[in-house]
Amino acid sequence: MTRSDERTVSPEQQAREEELVERVVRSFDSCENPRLRQLMTGLVRHLHAYIRDVRLTEEEWDQAIRFLTRCGHITDDKRQEFILLSDVLGASMQTITVNNQAYGDATEATVFGPFFVEGAPEVPLGGDTSGGAVGQPCRVEGTVTDTDGKSLAGARIEVWEADEEGMYDVQYDDDRTAARAHLHTDDEGRYRFWAITPTPYPIPHDGPVGEMLQAAGRSPMRASHLHFMVSHQACRTLVTHIFVRGDELLDSDAVFGVKESLVKDFEQQPVGTATPDGPVVDGTWSKVRFDIVLAPAGA
Ligand code: BEZ
Ligand code: FE
Numbered sequence: 184m185t186r187s188d189e190r191t192v193s194p195e196q197q198a199r200e201e202e203l204v205e206r207v208v209r210s211f212d213s214c215e216n217p218r219l220r221q222l223m224t225g226l227v228r229h230l231h232a233y234i235r236d237v238r239l240t241e242e243e244w245d246q247a248i249r250f251l252t253r254c255g256h257i258t259d260d261k262r263q264e265f266i267l268l269s270d271v272l273g274a275s276m277q278t279i280t281v282n283n284q285a286y287g288d289a290t291e292a293t294v295f296g297p298f299f300v301e302g303a304p305e306v307p308l309g310g311d312t313s314g315g316a317v318g319q320p321c322r323v324e325g326t327v328t329d330t331d332g333k334s335l336a337g338a339r340i341e342v343w344e345a346d347e348e349g350m351y352d353v354q355y356d357d358d359r360t361a362a363r364a365h366l367h368t369d370d371e372g373r374y375r376f377w378a379i380t381p382t383p384y385p386i387p388h389d390g391p392v393g394e395m396l397q398a399a400g401r402s403p404m405r406a407s408h409l410h411f412m413v414s415h416q417a418c419r420t421l422v423t424h425i426f427v428r429g430d431e432l433l434d435s436d437a438v439f440g441v442k443e444s445l446v447k448d449f450e451q452q453p454v455g456t457a458t459p460d461g462p463v464v465d466g467t468w469s470k471v472r473f474d475i476v477l478a479p480a481g482a
Contacts, residue, residue, distance in 0.1 A: 191238070204231045253391040261353075263297055267392045270294060270438040271401075283419070287330035289478035293423050293440040296410065298351040299343060303363040309460040311377040314361035318347035318379025320468040321449065322458065327372045327413060327475045334372030335477065338415040341365045342378060344408070349384025377462065380449055380469045381407035381425075383432050396437070406432040406441055411475070418477035425473050447471050 192200070207227045214220040233239075254264040269275045275294050283292040306312055313320070327338040343363035345351050352361040368374045388396060388403035396403050408424035426433060426446045433441050449469040458464055 200231075200235055204228060207231070250391050250395070257390045262387065262390070264390050264392055266297060267386060267390075268395075270296075270386070271392055271396060273439045276439045279422075283421075283478075284482065286419075286478035286482040288476050289330055289419075289482070290421055290423060290476050291442045291444050292421055293442060293445060294438050295422050296438075298345075298353055299341070299410070299412065300353060300360075300363060303341060303343065303365055304360060306364045306366050306376060308366060308369060308373075309375050309377070310364070310366065311462070312342055312362065312364035312366075313377065313379050314352070314359070314364070316346040316352070316362035316379055318362075318382065319466070320462075320464050321378045321380040321409075322375065322460075322468065322470040323378055323409070323473060324373070324375035324470075325473040325475060327368045327374065327415070327477065329418060329477055329479065334368075334370075335415045335418065336368055336370045336372055338368045338372065338374075338413055338418075338475075338477070339365060340368065340374055340475075341410075341412040342376070343410045344378060344381055345384045346379065347382050349382065375460070378409060381409045381427055383407045383430065386437050401437070402432075402435055403437050404432050404435070405438065406430050406436040408440070411473075413475050413477060415477060417480060419480055419482050421475065421477055425471065447473055 204227065208224045211220050211223050211227075214223065234244075254268060258264045266275065269278075279292050279294060304314070323342075327335045327340070329335060341363075342365070343351070346362055352359055352363065355361075362379060364376070366374060366376055383404050383406060385403040386405055387393070393403055407427045407430045410422075410424050412420065412422050414420040423445060424440065426441055427449050428446050433446060449471045452468045452470060454465075454467055456464075456468070458468065
């Protein structure tokens with residue numbers, strides 16, 4: 184790729200720009216924390232390279248500052264526009280990818296999202312996590328093992344998801360807890376629970392990030408998914424989702440969270456199909472299997 188400054192910038196101009204980069208980098212020479220020095224000088228080099236590469240205009244710089252200011256103004260203890268910005272730029276997903284190194288057949292991680300809540304209720308094996316949230320019942324089952332194939336008894340599994348209307352309980356007008364819970368694997372590392380079949384929903388798009396997506400012709404929709412956080416004392420905690428095979432949003436997820444290994448078959452069950460562990464379901468339901476493999480702690 185040709186950098187625009189190679190086409191339009193004279194040697195004298197290039198020298199001025201490079202001298203500035205080096206001067207700013209040198210301003211961190213006396214920083215005593217080596218990691219902070221590395222982070223800041225790397226940021227300066229990449230930021231200046233970007234400004235020089237796209238030949239950023241002063242008007243564009245001003246617009247960017249106004250955009251970031253608006254991200255700050257809309258952010259409060261319930262709404263975090265900067266995380267959303269990081270998500271739609273793929274920066275959250277890249278940070279997760281860097282920090283969850285591939286290890287054997289360990290299950291892949293994906294974005295955490297803003298809707299996890301500590302202290303969700305515990306359900307027994309085979310219990311219902313929906314808490315009355317509206318949606319098609321979905322039976323989820325699988326195992327939790329380590330990368331040597333050993334069953335992990337007592338692994339903690341947190342699950343959370345949006346209801347059929349695309350709303351998480353924290354977005355309801357009242358304080359209800361719904362479509363979130365935790366449970367533990369049995370002595371053979373097995374788990375099973377009832378949830379609701381995931382459906383697509385938009386990320387919050389009524390703020391500056393939503394405007395940016397619209398201006399760029401991008402959709403705010405997330406592919407249908409069910410969130411998992413799985414932990415065991417011997418293992419690296421896994422934050423991930425499973426996605427629904429056949430969902431037309433798999434290739435355009437707004438936050439780049441989809442990985443092929445996480446796309447699962449949610450098998451539709453016709454009306455009248457008996458459920459495995461007793462509960463009576465009036466209409467259709469779905470079932471999915473998700474076998475989870477945890478990397479060792481510190482992997
Ligand atoms: C979510 O999966 O819940 C989510 C992830 C990133 C941004 C917004 C929502
Ligand atoms: Fe989500």
